[in-house]
Every structure is written in C-alpha cells, then in structure tokens.
Amino acid sequence: MTSTPEPRGTGRPPGSPPVACEHGPVGTDVSQFARPRRGHFDLGTGYHGDLWLDLDGLFFRPALVRPQARLLADWLRPYRAAAVCGPLAGGAFLAQMVAEDLGAAFVPAYPGPRQPGRFRLPAPAAGDIGGWRVAVVDDAVNAGTAVRASIQAARNAGAVPVAAAALLAVGPAAAAAPRDFGLPFHALAALRSQAWPAGGCPLCRDGIPAERPPA
Ligand SMILES: [Zn+2]
Numbered sequence: 001m002t003s004t005p006e007p008r009g010t011g012r013p014p015g016s017p018p019v020a021c022e023h024g025p026v027g028t029d030v031s032q033f034a035r036p037r038r039g040h041f042d043l044g045t046g047y048h049g050d051l052w053l054d055l056d057g058l059f060f061r062p063a064l065v066r067p068q069a070r071l072l073a074d075w076l077r078p079y080r081a082a083a084v085c086g087p088l089a090g091g092a093f094l095a096q097m098v099a100e101d102l103g104a105a106f107v108p109a110y111p112g113p114r115q116p117g118r119f120r121l122p123a124p125a126a127g128d129i130g131g132w133r134v135a136v137v138d139d140a141v142n143a144g145t146a147v148r149a150s151i152q153a154a155r156n157a158g159a160v161p162v163a164a165a166a167l168l169a170v171g172p173a174a175a176a177a178p179r180d181f182g183l184p185f186h187a188l189a190a191l192r193s194q195a196w197p198a199g200g201c202p203l204c205r206d207g208i209p210a211e212r213p214p215a
Helices: 055-059 062-079 090-102 123-128 145-156 173-181
Strands: 037-042 047-052 083-087 105-111 133-141 160-170 185-191 195-197
Touching: 055 062, 055 090, 055 133, 062 090, 062 133, 062 160, 062 185, 083 090, 083 145, 090 105, 090 133, 090 145, 090 160, 105 123, 105 145, 133 145, 133 173, 145 160, 145 173, 160 173, 173 185
Parallel strands: 083 105, 083 133, 133 160, 160 185
Antiparallel strands: 037 047, 047 195
C-alpha cells in the first residue's frame, strides 16, 4: 500500500527480468502484479528511490496472490508460529492469508500516527500473545522499516518473533534483511533497486524533480 511508512519504490533497469531470490523458488512473477514504474520518486518515508511499486495492485486480485501466500506459509511452517503479524496495509492482507494457511492467529501492526517508526498491535491481541512464537510478513521489504517496527511491536507484547517473510525483497533487502531483522528471512522474488535518504539523493542533486505518485 502506498500510504504505509515502508519505502514503496524499487528499481531495476527497464525491461530487465526480476531476479530470483537465492532463498527459494519463484512461481508466478509477483513483481508484475505491482506494476513497477521507473523514475525518481519521493517514497513518502524520508527516502527517495528510482522505482515505484503499486503495491495496492498486488491485492487487487487476491486469488492471484493466494498461491504466493501459500508458498510463504510453506516456508514459515517449520518455525511453528502461533501468530502471523503483518504491518498495515499490504503486509496485513498477506499476513491474514498466511495465518489462514498455517492455522495460526493473525495480528495486524498499525503504524503509529505520530511516530512513523513505531507500530502498535491492537490491544486484545497484544494482551494475548505473550510468549507466543510470531512470524512477521510484509508484501514488499525495502528499507525494512515496517517489518522492523512490527518485530519490535511483537516483542513489546512479550511475543517471540521467529522469522520474517515477504513477497518481494527490494534492493539490498534480500541480502541485508536477515542480519537487519535478526531473524531468518525469505522472499519469493527480489528486485534490484536504489533508494536514498531524501537529503542525500543523487537524483535530486542532479536537479531531476521527484515525483510523488498518488497514494
Ligand atoms: Zn531525490
């Protein structure tokens, strides 16, 4: 979803195929559901990037995403998560599908209105999941902001995050995420991209106006 704090842009040379993540198989090309656009984008998260993903498009036809969700559930199954947590918006849609496949509970993580890097869990769930093993899933992982915040929100509720997974790993996320999250991480597909903190964006430095795609 374009309105979440997760940087939504990604980048790859026009016409180049998505790169399969070394962690596992790529079924249908999920990245194409996200209608990638190349350019210079204000990602709305303090970052600028060179590709925009319409992640709302990922869930336009849930039946297309369901097989991908099932692949993620298969990968997560050995981690025996009692709950699957996903940051709103897109991550939560996916987390619900994965939780259903695993027979696990589903917990959305909400971005904090005043502190974008802090997410919160709904009160009833937060009170229930103390000591539970929790998997965190998101539709796309770029800088990892939303997944990191969801992991922290689960820990704050006394849960034990055991693994993280995504449909798409964007840019260096595929390689960096396991270390960054401190958890095993799996993505069905990886896309090359570049993103920079807005203050250090080389495209801005070159005088190229940044586009803010509609949310
Ligand atoms: Zn820029």
